[in-house]
Amino acid sequence: MPSPAVTRAHALAAEGRHRDAFAALAEASGAGDSDALRQLADWRIQGGIVRRDLGEARALLQRAAAAGNDDAALLHAFFAANGVGGPSDWPGALESLRELAPRIAQARAQLDALADFALDEAGGPMTTPQLERLSESPSVAVARGLLGAAECAYLVSRATPMMAPSLVVDPATGRMGPHPIRTCDFASFGVYYEDFVVGAINRRIAALSGTDHAHGEPLQVLRYFPGGEYRPHMDALPATDNQRIVTVLVYLDEDYEGGETDFPELGLRFRGRPGDALMFANVDAEGRADPRARHAGLPVRSGTKLVASRWIRRTRFAYPPPTPILADS
Ligand SMILES: O=C(O)CCC(=O)C(=O)O
Ligand SMILES: [Fe+2]
Structure with missing residues:
Protein backbone atom coordinates (compact mmCIF):
# COMPACT_ATOMS: atom_id res chain seq x y z
CA MET A 1 0.00 0.00 0.00
CA ALA A 115 30.78 -13.95 -9.55
CA ASP A 116 31.30 -15.23 -13.15
CA PHE A 117 34.04 -12.67 -13.82
CA ALA A 118 36.73 -10.81 -11.90
CA LEU A 119 36.00 -7.09 -12.04
CA ASP A 120 38.21 -4.12 -11.38
CA GLU A 121 37.37 -1.34 -8.90
CA ALA A 122 35.20 0.47 -11.46
CA GLY A 123 33.21 -2.62 -12.51
CA GLY A 124 35.31 -3.08 -15.65
CA PRO A 125 36.76 -6.43 -16.77
CA MET A 126 40.25 -7.53 -15.70
CA THR A 127 40.75 -9.13 -19.13
CA THR A 128 38.92 -9.25 -22.44
CA PRO A 129 38.83 -12.28 -24.74
CA GLN A 130 40.88 -12.49 -27.94
CA LEU A 131 39.12 -11.34 -31.11
CA GLU A 132 38.83 -13.74 -34.06
CA ARG A 133 38.39 -11.63 -37.18
CA LEU A 134 35.84 -12.85 -39.71
CA SER A 135 36.00 -9.82 -42.02
CA GLU A 136 38.64 -7.14 -42.37
CA SER A 137 36.51 -4.39 -43.92
CA PRO A 138 33.99 -3.78 -42.58
CA SER A 139 35.42 -5.28 -39.45
CA VAL A 140 33.46 -8.28 -38.14
CA ALA A 141 34.95 -10.23 -35.25
CA VAL A 142 34.04 -12.86 -32.68
CA ALA A 143 34.92 -12.89 -28.99
CA ARG A 144 34.25 -16.31 -27.49
CA GLY A 145 32.90 -16.44 -23.96
CA LEU A 146 32.44 -12.71 -23.45
CA LEU A 147 29.66 -13.55 -20.98
CA GLY A 148 29.53 -16.40 -18.50
CA ALA A 149 26.69 -18.91 -18.18
CA ALA A 150 25.33 -17.27 -15.00
CA GLU A 151 25.29 -13.86 -16.71
CA CYS A 152 23.44 -15.24 -19.76
CA ALA A 153 20.88 -16.92 -17.50
CA TYR A 154 20.53 -13.78 -15.39
CA LEU A 155 19.96 -11.54 -18.44
CA VAL A 156 17.32 -13.90 -19.81
CA SER A 157 15.51 -14.12 -16.48
CA ARG A 158 15.50 -10.33 -16.09
CA ALA A 159 14.49 -9.70 -19.69
CA THR A 160 11.67 -12.24 -19.85
CA PRO A 161 9.07 -10.33 -17.78
CA MET A 162 9.97 -7.09 -19.62
CA MET A 163 9.51 -8.51 -23.13
CA ALA A 164 7.30 -6.60 -25.58
CA PRO A 165 6.90 -6.76 -29.36
CA SER A 166 9.77 -4.99 -31.17
CA LEU A 167 9.66 -1.39 -32.25
CA VAL A 168 11.95 0.06 -34.89
CA VAL A 169 12.46 3.51 -36.36
CA ASP A 170 10.36 3.68 -39.55
CA PRO A 171 12.63 5.41 -42.10
CA ALA A 172 9.56 6.88 -43.83
CA THR A 173 8.20 8.64 -40.73
CA GLY A 174 11.12 8.63 -38.29
CA ARG A 175 8.72 7.26 -35.67
CA MET A 176 9.10 4.16 -33.51
CA GLY A 177 6.56 1.44 -34.13
CA PRO A 178 6.01 -2.26 -34.88
CA HIS A 179 7.29 -3.26 -38.31
CA PRO A 180 7.59 -6.54 -40.24
CA ILE A 181 11.35 -5.88 -40.53
CA ARG A 182 11.81 -7.05 -36.92
CA THR A 183 9.41 -9.73 -35.74
CA CYS A 184 10.84 -10.58 -32.36
CA ASP A 185 10.20 -9.45 -28.81
CA PHE A 186 12.62 -7.19 -27.05
CA ALA A 187 13.49 -5.90 -23.60
CA SER A 188 15.56 -2.76 -23.14
CA PHE A 189 17.72 -2.15 -20.06
CA GLY A 190 17.34 1.62 -19.68
CA VAL A 191 18.03 3.56 -16.47
CA TYR A 192 15.51 1.67 -14.31
CA TYR A 193 16.88 -1.69 -15.39
CA GLU A 194 20.59 -1.13 -15.84
CA ASP A 195 21.66 -2.99 -12.73
CA PHE A 196 25.08 -4.27 -11.66
CA VAL A 197 25.13 -7.25 -14.02
CA VAL A 198 23.98 -5.21 -17.01
CA GLY A 199 26.45 -2.47 -16.01
CA ALA A 200 29.32 -4.97 -15.83
CA ILE A 201 28.30 -6.47 -19.20
CA ASN A 202 28.13 -3.02 -20.77
CA ARG A 203 31.61 -2.25 -19.47
CA ARG A 204 32.94 -5.51 -20.90
CA ILE A 205 31.32 -4.71 -24.27
CA ALA A 206 32.90 -1.24 -24.08
CA ALA A 207 36.34 -2.70 -23.34
CA LEU A 208 36.00 -5.16 -26.23
CA SER A 209 35.04 -2.42 -28.66
CA GLY A 210 37.44 0.21 -27.33
CA THR A 211 34.55 2.55 -26.56
CA ASP A 212 33.18 4.23 -23.44
CA HIS A 213 30.27 2.43 -21.79
CA ALA A 214 28.32 5.71 -21.69
CA HIS A 215 28.29 5.69 -25.51
CA GLY A 216 26.02 2.64 -25.78
CA GLU A 217 22.28 2.68 -26.24
CA PRO A 218 20.51 0.65 -23.57
CA LEU A 219 21.40 -3.04 -23.81
CA GLN A 220 18.54 -4.97 -25.43
CA VAL A 221 17.63 -8.63 -25.28
CA LEU A 222 15.87 -9.91 -28.40
CA ARG A 223 13.72 -13.04 -28.36
CA TYR A 224 12.78 -14.77 -31.60
CA PHE A 225 10.16 -17.53 -31.73
CA PRO A 226 9.85 -19.80 -34.81
CA GLY A 227 9.37 -17.61 -37.89
CA GLY A 228 10.75 -14.57 -36.05
CA GLU A 229 13.49 -12.67 -37.86
CA TYR A 230 15.27 -9.35 -38.21
CA ARG A 231 15.29 -8.68 -41.95
CA PRO A 232 18.39 -7.22 -43.65
CA HIS A 233 19.09 -3.78 -42.25
CA MET A 234 21.84 -1.40 -41.28
CA ASP A 235 22.23 -0.45 -37.65
CA ALA A 236 23.67 2.93 -38.73
CA LEU A 237 20.99 5.62 -38.83
CA PRO A 238 20.21 7.58 -41.99
CA ALA A 239 20.74 11.04 -40.48
CA THR A 240 22.35 11.67 -37.11
CA ASP A 241 25.29 13.55 -35.68
CA ASN A 242 25.86 10.70 -33.21
CA GLN A 243 26.11 7.62 -35.40
CA ARG A 244 25.85 3.98 -34.28
CA ILE A 245 29.45 3.17 -35.10
CA VAL A 246 29.64 -0.39 -33.81
CA THR A 247 27.26 -3.18 -32.76
CA VAL A 248 27.96 -5.99 -30.32
CA LEU A 249 25.63 -9.01 -30.24
CA VAL A 250 25.92 -11.67 -27.54
CA TYR A 251 24.22 -15.02 -28.06
CA LEU A 252 22.44 -16.11 -24.89
CA ASP A 253 21.11 -19.59 -25.65
CA GLU A 254 21.40 -22.42 -28.16
CA ASP A 255 18.08 -24.26 -28.10
CA TYR A 256 16.98 -23.23 -31.58
CA GLU A 257 17.51 -23.95 -35.28
CA GLY A 258 18.08 -21.30 -37.94
CA GLY A 259 18.50 -17.75 -36.69
CA GLU A 260 22.08 -17.17 -37.85
CA THR A 261 23.30 -13.59 -38.14
CA ASP A 262 23.79 -13.09 -41.87
CA PHE A 263 25.87 -10.47 -43.73
CA PRO A 264 24.70 -10.85 -47.34
CA GLU A 265 27.27 -8.41 -48.77
CA LEU A 266 30.14 -10.26 -47.08
CA GLY A 267 28.97 -13.82 -47.73
CA LEU A 268 29.22 -14.32 -43.98
CA ARG A 269 26.88 -16.18 -41.65
CA PHE A 270 27.51 -16.65 -37.95
CA ARG A 271 25.89 -18.19 -34.94
CA GLY A 272 27.63 -18.16 -31.57
CA ARG A 273 27.50 -20.43 -28.56
CA PRO A 274 25.95 -18.93 -25.40
CA GLY A 275 28.18 -16.10 -24.15
CA ASP A 276 29.94 -15.58 -27.51
CA ALA A 277 29.95 -12.04 -28.88
CA LEU A 278 29.87 -10.86 -32.50
CA MET A 279 31.15 -7.33 -32.99
CA PHE A 280 30.92 -5.38 -36.24
CA ALA A 281 31.57 -1.87 -37.51
CA ASN A 282 28.63 -0.03 -39.04
CA VAL A 283 30.64 2.84 -40.49
CA ASP A 284 33.61 3.14 -42.84
CA ALA A 285 36.95 4.80 -42.07
CA GLU A 286 35.36 8.22 -42.68
CA GLY A 287 32.57 7.49 -40.21
CA ARG A 288 29.90 7.15 -42.89
CA ALA A 289 27.26 4.39 -42.79
CA ASP A 290 28.82 1.35 -44.46
CA PRO A 291 26.26 -0.51 -46.63
CA ARG A 292 28.48 -3.61 -46.60
CA ALA A 293 27.65 -4.01 -42.90
CA ARG A 294 24.01 -4.72 -43.77
CA HIS A 295 22.93 -7.81 -41.86
CA ALA A 296 19.95 -9.89 -40.80
CA GLY A 297 18.87 -12.22 -38.03
CA LEU A 298 17.66 -15.08 -40.24
CA PRO A 299 14.28 -16.66 -39.44
CA VAL A 300 14.31 -19.07 -36.53
CA ARG A 301 13.03 -22.48 -37.69
CA SER A 302 12.38 -24.03 -34.28
CA GLY A 303 13.01 -23.24 -30.64
CA THR A 304 13.65 -19.79 -29.18
CA LYS A 305 16.65 -17.62 -30.00
CA LEU A 306 17.81 -15.13 -27.37
CA VAL A 307 20.47 -12.56 -28.13
CA ALA A 308 21.66 -9.40 -26.40
CA SER A 309 22.32 -6.40 -28.64
CA ARG A 310 24.17 -3.17 -27.95
CA TRP A 311 24.30 -0.32 -30.47
CA ILE A 312 27.25 1.90 -29.64
CA ARG A 313 27.25 5.56 -30.64
CA ARG A 314 30.23 7.72 -31.57
CA THR A 315 29.78 9.72 -28.39
CA ARG A 316 27.70 9.73 -25.20
CA PHE A 317 24.10 8.69 -25.76
CA ALA A 318 20.92 9.54 -23.85
CA TYR A 319 17.34 9.54 -25.04
CA PRO A 320 16.01 13.09 -25.29
CA PRO A 321 13.70 13.82 -22.35
CA PRO A 322 9.97 14.14 -22.98
CA THR A 323 8.41 17.59 -22.77
CA PRO A 324 7.05 17.77 -19.22
CA ILE A 325 3.47 18.78 -18.50
CA LEU A 326 4.77 21.14 -15.78
CA ALA A 327 7.29 23.02 -17.90
CA ASP A 328 8.56 25.11 -14.99
CA SER A 329 8.99 22.21 -12.57
O1 LIG B 1 19.53 -11.35 -34.08
C1 LIG B 1 20.48 -11.15 -34.82
O2 LIG B 1 21.24 -12.06 -35.16
C2 LIG B 1 20.72 -9.77 -35.36
C3 LIG B 1 20.31 -8.68 -34.40
C4 LIG B 1 20.56 -7.32 -34.98
O3 LIG B 1 20.78 -7.15 -36.15
C5 LIG B 1 20.57 -6.11 -34.12
O4 LIG B 1 20.27 -6.23 -32.91
O5 LIG B 1 20.87 -5.03 -34.63
FE1 LIG C 1 21.28 -5.05 -36.56
Missing part, protein backbone atom coordinates in the same frame (compact mmCIF):
# COMPACT_ATOMS: atom_id res chain seq x y z
CA PRO A 2 1.49 3.35 -0.99
CA SER A 3 1.39 6.16 1.57
CA PRO A 4 -1.71 8.44 1.63
CA ALA A 5 0.25 11.24 -0.04
CA VAL A 6 1.19 9.02 -2.98
CA THR A 7 -2.39 7.76 -3.34
CA ARG A 8 -3.59 11.36 -3.31
CA ALA A 9 -0.97 12.44 -5.86
CA HIS A 10 -2.04 9.64 -8.21
CA ALA A 11 -5.69 10.62 -7.88
CA LEU A 12 -4.89 14.29 -8.56
CA ALA A 13 -2.72 13.41 -11.57
CA ALA A 14 -5.51 11.19 -12.93
CA GLU A 15 -7.83 14.22 -12.75
CA GLY A 16 -5.30 16.26 -14.69
CA ARG A 17 -4.38 18.29 -11.59
CA HIS A 18 -0.66 17.75 -12.06
CA ARG A 19 0.46 20.87 -10.22
CA ASP A 20 -1.51 19.86 -7.12
CA ALA A 21 -0.22 16.30 -7.42
CA PHE A 22 3.36 17.54 -7.60
CA ALA A 23 2.79 19.85 -4.62
CA ALA A 24 1.36 16.94 -2.58
CA LEU A 25 4.37 14.77 -3.35
CA ALA A 26 6.85 17.57 -2.71
CA GLU A 27 5.29 18.37 0.64
CA ALA A 28 5.23 14.73 1.77
CA SER A 29 8.80 14.27 0.51
CA GLY A 30 9.88 17.29 2.56
CA ALA A 31 8.33 15.61 5.61
CA GLY A 32 10.40 12.46 4.93
CA ASP A 33 7.62 10.19 3.49
CA SER A 34 9.77 7.49 1.83
CA ASP A 35 7.00 6.45 -0.61
CA ALA A 36 6.58 10.05 -1.75
CA LEU A 37 10.34 10.42 -2.18
CA ARG A 38 10.40 7.24 -4.25
CA GLN A 39 7.42 8.38 -6.36
CA LEU A 40 8.92 11.79 -6.98
CA ALA A 41 12.19 10.13 -8.01
CA ASP A 42 10.19 8.10 -10.55
CA TRP A 43 8.63 11.25 -11.95
CA ARG A 44 12.09 12.83 -12.19
CA ILE A 45 13.34 9.77 -14.10
CA GLN A 46 10.36 9.58 -16.46
CA GLY A 47 10.13 13.30 -17.05
CA GLY A 48 6.54 13.21 -18.33
CA ILE A 49 4.88 15.23 -15.57
CA VAL A 50 7.85 17.12 -14.16
CA ARG A 51 11.15 17.89 -15.90
CA ARG A 52 13.46 14.87 -16.19
CA ASP A 53 16.35 15.35 -13.78
CA LEU A 54 18.40 12.23 -13.08
CA GLY A 55 20.64 14.01 -10.56
CA GLU A 56 17.58 15.10 -8.58
CA ALA A 57 16.14 11.57 -8.91
CA ARG A 58 19.34 10.09 -7.50
CA ALA A 59 19.22 12.48 -4.52
CA LEU A 60 15.54 11.62 -3.90
CA LEU A 61 16.31 7.89 -4.08
CA GLN A 62 19.08 8.35 -1.55
CA ARG A 63 16.70 10.09 0.84
CA ALA A 64 14.03 7.41 0.29
CA ALA A 65 16.65 4.74 0.99
CA ALA A 66 17.73 6.52 4.21
CA ALA A 67 14.04 6.61 5.21
CA GLY A 68 13.91 2.81 4.92
CA ASN A 69 12.70 2.15 1.35
CA ASP A 70 14.74 -0.89 0.17
CA ASP A 71 13.43 -0.69 -3.37
CA ALA A 72 14.70 2.89 -3.61
CA ALA A 73 18.00 1.79 -2.07
CA LEU A 74 18.42 -0.84 -4.79
CA LEU A 75 17.68 1.62 -7.60
CA HIS A 76 20.00 4.17 -5.99
CA ALA A 77 22.73 1.54 -5.98
CA PHE A 78 22.21 0.96 -9.74
CA PHE A 79 22.51 4.71 -10.36
CA ALA A 80 25.66 4.93 -8.27
CA ALA A 81 27.19 1.85 -9.93
CA ASN A 82 26.51 3.06 -13.45
CA GLY A 83 27.07 6.78 -13.00
CA VAL A 84 23.44 7.77 -13.67
CA GLY A 85 22.61 11.26 -12.40
CA GLY A 86 26.09 11.77 -11.00
CA PRO A 87 29.51 10.17 -10.83
CA SER A 88 29.95 6.40 -10.82
CA ASP A 89 30.89 4.89 -7.46
CA TRP A 90 31.09 1.17 -8.17
CA PRO A 91 32.73 0.13 -4.87
CA GLY A 92 30.27 2.15 -2.75
CA ALA A 93 27.34 0.87 -4.78
CA LEU A 94 28.53 -2.72 -4.43
CA GLU A 95 28.70 -2.24 -0.68
CA SER A 96 25.03 -1.13 -0.71
CA LEU A 97 24.12 -4.15 -2.86
CA ARG A 98 25.75 -6.47 -0.29
CA GLU A 99 23.82 -4.78 2.52
CA LEU A 100 20.54 -5.27 0.63
CA ALA A 101 21.25 -8.88 -0.36
CA PRO A 102 19.89 -10.52 2.83
CA ARG A 103 16.54 -8.75 2.26
CA ILE A 104 16.23 -8.61 -1.54
CA ALA A 105 16.43 -11.76 -3.68
CA GLN A 106 17.24 -9.71 -6.77
CA ALA A 107 20.29 -8.24 -5.07
CA ARG A 108 21.51 -11.77 -4.23
CA ALA A 109 20.90 -12.89 -7.82
CA GLN A 110 23.09 -10.02 -9.06
CA LEU A 111 25.92 -10.85 -6.68
CA ASP A 112 25.76 -14.49 -7.86
CA ALA A 113 25.84 -13.52 -11.55
CA LEU A 114 28.71 -11.07 -10.93
